[in-house]
Amino acid sequence: MSALTDEDYAITEGGRPLGALYAGNARAVIERGFRVIKSQNWIILVSGFFEPVFYLLSMGIGLGSLVGTVTGPGGAPISYAAYIAPALLAVSAMNGAIYDSTWNVFFKMHFGKLYQGMLYTSLGPLDIAMGEIFMALFRGFLYALGFTGVMGVMGLITTPWALLLVPASVMVAFGFASFGMAVTSYMKTFQQMDMITFVMLPMFLFSATFYPLSVYPVPVQWIVQAFPLWHGVELMRQISIGAFSSATGVHLLYYAVMILVGVAFTTGRLRSLFLR
Amino acid sequence: MTDAARTRLAAHAPEVSAAKARRWGSFYFAEHVLRSMRAYLVTIVVTSVGNPLLYLFSMGVGLASIVDRSAGGAHGVFGGVGYLAFAAPALLVSSAVMTSANEMMFPVMDGFKWRRFYYGPHVTPLVPGQLAAGHIMAVGVRLTLQCLVFFLIMLAFGAAPGPWAWLLVPIGVFAGMAFGAPLMAYSAHIESENFQFSMIQRFIVMPLFLFSGTFYPLATMPVGMQWIGWISPLWHGNELGRMASYGLSEPGWLVAVHVLYLGALGAVGIWWARRNYAKRMGK
Numbered sequence: 167m168s169a170l171t172d173e174d175y176a177i178t179e180g181g182r183p184l185g186a187l188y189a190g191n192a193r194a195v196i197e198r199g200f201r202v203i204k205s206q207n208w209i210i211l212v213s214g215f216f217e218p219v220f221y222l223l224s225m226g227i228g229l230g231s232l233v234g235t236v237t238g239p240g241g242a243p244i245s246y247a248a249y250i251a252p253a254l255l256a257v258s259a260m261n262g263a264i265y266d267s268t269w270n271v272f273f274k275m276h277f278g279k280l281y282q283g284m285l286y287t288s289l290g291p292l293d294i295a296m297g298e299i300f301m302a303l304f305r306g307f308l309y310a311l312g313f314t315g316v317m318g319v320m321g322l323i324t325t326p327w328a329l330l331l332v333p334a335s336v337m338v339a340f341g342f343a344s345f346g347m348a349v350t351s352y353m354k355t356f357q358q359m360d361m362i363t364f365v366m367l368p369m370f371l372f373s374a375t376f377y378p379l380s381v382y383p384v385p386v387q388w389i390v391q392a393f394p395l396w397h398g399v400e401l402m403r404q405i406s407i408g409a410f411s412s413a414t415g416v417h418l419l420y421y422a423v424m425i426l427v428g429v430a431f432t433t434g435r436l437r438s439l440f441l442r
Numbered sequence: 443m444t445d446a447a448r449t450r451l452a453a454h455a456p457e458v459s460a461a462k463a464r465r466w467g468s469f470y471f472a473e474h475v476l477r478s479m480r481a482y483l484v485t486i487v488v489t490s491v492g493n494p495l496l497y498l499f500s501m502g503v504g505l506a507s508i509v510d511r512s513a514g515g516a517h518g519v520f521g522g523v524g525y526l527a528f529a530a531p532a533l534l535v536s537s538a539v540m541t542s543a544n545e546m547m548f549p550v551m552d553g554f555k556w557r558r559f560y561y562g563p564h565v566t567p568l569v570p571g572q573l574a575a576g577h578i579m580a581v582g583v584r585l586t587l588q589c590l591v592f593f594l595i596m597l598a599f600g601a602a603p604g605p606w607a608w609l610l611v612p613i614g615v616f617a618g619m620a621f622g623a624p625l626m627a628y629s630a631h632i633e634s635e636n637f638q639f640s641m642i643q644r645f646i647v648m649p650l651f652l653f654s655g656t657f658y659p660l661a662t663m664p665v666g667m668q669w670i671g672w673i674s675p676l677w678h679g680n681e682l683g684r685m686a687s688y689g690l691s692e693p694g695w696l697v698a699v700h701v702l703y704l705g706a707l708g709a710v711g712i713w714w715a716r717r718n719y720a721k722r723m724g725k
Contacts, residue, residue, distance in 0.1 A: 210637055213644045224652035228662050229505075232519060234512045360485045364492065371500035381507040 187433060188292035195284065195297020199304075211305060214265070215312045218258035222251055222316065225376065236378070239400075240409030248322045252402035253375040255313050255331060256338050259306045260395055261366070263339035266302035267346030268362050272353060281436070291436035295429065299343045306339030307332065317406075327408030334405055338398040341421045344428025351435040369395045394424060460567040467568040471576025474563070475549075476583060490588045494595040497533050501657070502526035502601060519659055521690045523603070530601035531610055531683035532656040534592045538585050538614035539676050542622030543647050545581045547639045550629035553577075554722055561723075570719035574626070578712060581622060582615060589614035602687050609686035617679025620704040621650075623711025630718040650674045655681075678703050 203211060226247030238244035274280040284294055310332045317323050317331075353359050372382075373395040379387050390396050401417040404410055454462070463470065479486065506525035520528040553560040553573075560573055589611040596602040602610065625642070632638055653667060654660070654676035660668055671677035678700040684690035685697070692700075 207637070210640055213641060216644060217648060220649050220652050223667075225657065227664065227667075228653075228658045229509070231662055232512065232658055233508055236508060356482075360482075364488065367493075368496050371496050372504070376500075377504050377508045381504050 187290045187437060188296075189288045189290050190293070191289055192293045192296035192300065194289065195294055196300050199297065199301040211308070214258075214262055214305070215309050217261070218254040218309070218313055219316055221254050222247065222313075222320070225250055226320070226322075229376075238407055238409065239404045239411075240407060242407075242409075244407065245322075247320065248324075248406065249403070250376055251313075251317050251320075251322050252331060252406040253373075253399040255310060255317075255335055256395065256398035256402045257370055257373075257375060258309050258313060259335040259338040260342050260369075260398065262305045262309055263302045263341075263343035264346050264362065264366060266305055267298060267343040268350045268353075269359065271298060271347050271350045272359055275350065276354075292433045295347060295432045295436055298347060299340065299429070299432075302343035302346070303336050303339050306343075307336050310335035323406075325406075325408040328406050330405045331402060334401055337418075337421050337425075338401070341394055341398070341424040341428065344425050344432060348428065348432040348435045351432075351439055369393050373399050375399055394420065397421065463567040467563075467566075467572035468575040468579060471563055471568065471573050472579035472583070473576075474559075475577055475580035478559075479580070479584065486584070486588075490591045491595070493537055494533070494592045497537075498526070498530060498595065498599050498601060501533065502529050502599065505529075505657075519662070521684070521688070523688045526599065526601050527603055527688050528684070529657060530596050530599070531607075531687040532654075532680040534589060534596065534610050535614050535617050535679040535683045536651050536654075536656055536676060537592060538589050538618035539621045539679065540647060540651065541588055542581060542585060542618035543625060543642070545584065546622040546626040547629050547642065550577070550626055551632065551635060551639075554630065555635075560719075564723050570723040571716040573723075574630075574712070574716045574719040577626070578619070578623065578715070582619065585615045585618045586611065596687075604686065604688045606689075607687045610683050613679060613682045613686060616704055616708070617675055617682075620675040620679070620707040620711070623708050623715055625711070627711055627714035627718045630715060630722055650676045675704055675707055 230246035233246040235243040236246055236249045238249060281294055285291070313335075314323070314328065314331050317328070349362070350359075353361075372386075372390050373393055374390065375395075379390060379396070382390065397417040397420045401414065401421075404414055404417075503526060506529075509525040560570075563573060564570065592614070593602065593608065593610050596607075596610075629639075649670065653663065653670040654674040655663075655671050656676070660671040660677060663671070681690070681692060682697070682700050682704075685692060
């Protein structure tokens with residue numbers, strides 16, 4: 167047996183594009199995610215579904231009987247429950263994605279040291295980012311499916327377009343999940359993690375979830391329109407009754423850009439964290 | 443060792459220390475809990491000021507713009523006031539209940555299991571009941587300050603019209619304790635944590651916030667769902683808060699029910715918590 171030389175130890179990229187970042191094995195990260203769900207936290211995952219449903223029941227039935235009808239996206243009057251339901255779905259997609267890609271990632275990063283372990287293997291930062299984002303999207307997909315079913319049972323679905331709520335919900339989740347992980351990588355303490363809540367709560371309360379944007383003064387409207395959640399809410403609301411306009415394209419474009427930038431950002435962050 | 447040397451090494455003779463601890467132990471421990479809250483003081487301050495501002499503006503001003511138009515003075519469902527004045531006191535009581543819930547879950551588990559900071563004081567003459575009482579007092583102080591801030595912000599919004607509106611501060615603390623004390627007893631008894639706190643958050647705290655007549659009168663709900671309000675400390679607190687804030691009129695017997703129910707929950711909770719603390723520390 168001949169002695170190994172330095173060349174035998176050299177790391178080669180194998181000639182694929184992004185070879186240093188991506189080993190083409192996000193599957194392994196995803197598989198681990200499913201094992202964890204199966205053995206530990208499925209109950210947490212399932213319980214997350216109920217929050218938007220409780221909101222829909224409380225606000226839709228209780229407040230809905232006081233408010234009556236409101237003006238829907240196409241200008242036609244719709245019931246208050248039908249008005250807030252798609253917005254709550256967008257909020258739920260955001261919350262699920264953010265939870266999965268922030269707190270979950272924070273624990274794995276700082277306590278479990280899970281990613282360091284993964285990066286010792288052939289996995290690259292992009293594998294990890296894609297695996298984790300996929301898990302967040304899977305969760306968003308389940309919630310969207312369940313919630314759309316609840317809307318159907320409550321008689322809030324009147325058009326076949328509403329089936330598009332599920333893929334749209336996954337897209338909204340993708341937008342937030344792709345950013346969540348990158349933002350989390352800057353966080354060192356629990357107190358800093360609370361900052362995420364401080365950003366999410368106002369976005370939830372002000373993104374035209376429970377009442378139309380027009381109640382605000384114009385400068386406030388501009389700020390709200392810059393929030394990603396507002397685009398999600400509007401998109402879902404248009405889909406729910408099949409009333410599309412040129413704004414639909416703007417909302418879709420917003421998320422497309424958000425996803426691209428977010429994934430690039432997350433990969434870059436993971437790379438600079440671990441591959442120094 | 444001479445008496446003089448002993449005096450130099452100890453502030454008091456052991457009997458004096460023990461007597462002081464027996465007498466003031468709850469307060470000593472309350473001070474400890476309050477000081478440890480300083481670790482997240484920034485979060486406390488930002489949420490205590492930020493949440494009222496956000497909720498009052500979003501719900502009381504934004505939502506009010508569509509609710510008042512369709513349901514306001516017309517049929518007087520809010521007892522003759524606008525939606526902002528109707529929702530604000532309930533939002534104050536809700537925030538007190540939710541803060542109390544948080545302070546009575548993880549920190550209690552922390553004391554018994556994770557960081558075990560109950561066990562240091564336990565080897566002194568302090569008894570478990572004093573630790574429980576100290577924790578309750580500290581949470582009471584936090585709730586009082588938080589409710590006061592919320593009330594001042596309500597004043598700024600013009601959302602507390604009545605002369606007795608300041609009573610919202612003690613009412614908020616009262617409702618917070620009525621919910622928090624039994625929860626504390628429950629937390630003290632958990633040996634291994636299997637998402638119980640997340641479940642409580644999602645299936646008790648959150649639904650109570652949504653179904654306790656916070657955003658609309660309880661009677662607006664179908665009768666089949668109104669029972670959630672009847673058993674909810676939050677609804678009883680909300681009603682008392684509305685009476686104080688803008689003079690919601692309620693029959694005398696119902697007022698008595700509100701006060702007695704909240705008082706009973708709080709008293710039973712404190713008794714049960716002290717008992718569970720003693721049991722847990724004796725293990």
